[in-house]
Amino acid sequence: MYYAIIAEDVDNSLDARMKARPAHLERLKVLSSEGRLLIAGPHPVNDSEEPGPAGFSGSLIVAEFASLQAAKSWADDDPYFAAGVYKRVLVKPFKKVLP
Template sequence: MPQFLITALDYTDAQALERRMAARPFHLELAKKMKASGNLILGGAMLSPEEKMIGSTLVVEFEGEEAIQQWLAEEPYLLQKVWEKVDIKPFKVAAL
């Protein structure tokens, strides 16, 4: 199955971190479902030098673009305006 590197940068307005924290339980619930289904390989928060969450990086595995768009359509961080910019690139996890 194709793999993808997702880089998502948060909004930078004064309420951005507050929205992230409010949406976080729902985002993590969806991430757990994705992990159980095999779609999420790994994910985590990007941090500023002050160690504040400023975005997310994920490695995911989906059948293709349509399946990615279905996930993004229900992703709480997009629905709650946490992620401002989402970049999707084809990726291949190294077999070591």
Template structure:
């Protein structure tokens, strides 16, 4: 499978954190499905100096980039306008 590191930063408007919190349960359910299907490697929230969530980092793996893009465009953080800027890079996990 091809691996990707997804770095996503939230919108910064006054309602951004509220949208994140509203979309969070559905996003986490989606992560559980990704994990069940062996697509989720690792991930979590990016925090600011006040420990507030301001973005996310995920390492995911899919058979094709098309499948990864399909997942991304349907993630609740995308459809719920939580993530404003999303950067995706190919990734290779080190074998230690």
């Protein structure tokens, strides 16, 4: 089943985010190579795909896991969480309808 991992950043997270980004992306690449990643990306602070120094306010990952607990465990091990980028992470089931 798919699960949505919805993360909210701490204020001024850009520096910590950039430092942890390579490790964060490597984990997402593993999910993708296993065919389990539906979508992933950050939420820009402003109305721009490239928000510059304003940075990001959080992230969204939708991926397939064996259970809600497995999804939560995966999210808990995210390098952004370990680096203090995320202040809050919500994990919940997701049902893909379209496309």
